[in-house]
Amino acid sequence: MKHELVIATNNPGKAREFKAVFEPAGWQIKTLADFPQLDQVKETGRTFEANARLKADHFAQVLDQVVLADDSGLQVDYLHGQPGVYSARYAGADHDDAANNARLLAELGGVAPEQRQANFHSTLVLAWPGRPDADLVVAGDVAGEILSVPRGVDGFGYDPLFYLPELTKTFAELSAVEKTKYSHRGAAIRNLMPRWQAWWQEQERN
Template sequence: MKEVMIATANLGKAKEFKSLFAQYDIEVKTLLDFPDYPEIPETGETFIENATIKATTAAKDLNIPVIADDSGLSVDALDGAPGVYSARYAGPEKSDANNRKKLLAALTDVADDQRTARFHTYLVVANAEGQVLKSYHGTLDGFITREERGDNGFGYDTIFYVPSEDKTTAQMSAEQKDSLSHRGNALRLLAKDLENGELNLHEDINR
């Protein structure tokens, strides 16, 4: 059976990918299958740069096709922040709760209709030689609330409001969130290319 590695130790992400690739008879591995593999520094200045670094580095090191993602939140009133620093926005005291607290404080004086934001996910696919085959971009637009709402999800979900659903992403079921999320949208583009043959994880692009 062919294999692909998802450059993540997140069980939730791994589950999503395993479900997708099962129909193509491709076994999914994650960083959890390589416990001694060191963390790859995210030195890029954009989401796609970080995803590319993770995908190409892991593919060359492990000699296996790799899919890596980088995701985060961009707030228009903050010139795109927290952006690539979404997971560590609060600095040394970073945590989901502290990141949200800092963001809400930064937006205290911003009017409700100016609190526009969007989640981004970039997926980068590299073959076993570390060459980029494809990349995919998914987004979800919304607004930052003034208080936390909901108990589901993680990260900024409790303060990210989606007008079409009249809910924060933390108030949605997992199925509802996946149907419109930034990561779900990127995954659907990848799945479409697998289905129509536009993506072959094990191709050699130098042939």
């Protein structure tokens, strides 16, 4: 199978993060934007892994190509882990970043800074067409805090509110290189890199 990888996303921000890692290694990257005829997969899973598997397995089968899918979300301690798997549609509509951030700020209104700890999580699933039992699954996490006022103009989702004390920056203030180094998705990708080429070779042999 040719060294082409489909990233199961229409999110240009996510696509940039994956391309920054895989394209320099010589892999051709496509996203769902290259296949506009495809219907979206409903993320009905109750865990990040379940949702990532739904997307990866479905598109790998439909496209007959290797697919990498991720499901990521923000887990706020004060909100008992919410919005979690509902991060992208926290305010109702899907991927309405402004509305999601507004709801998060409302939910944390009046909450002291020391009670605004949060975790960003990402689960990645790499799927081979026709072999859902062979899915390669990895995860990554990063701890931070939720600000009361957004900062930064880069990034997407909750990035302007997610603050890394050790860098004194939000995700939306990081460069692309910094984002790959410090983000939850970057951590998941680093956990994927030592394993995925051996996994690919094994699938080719089978």
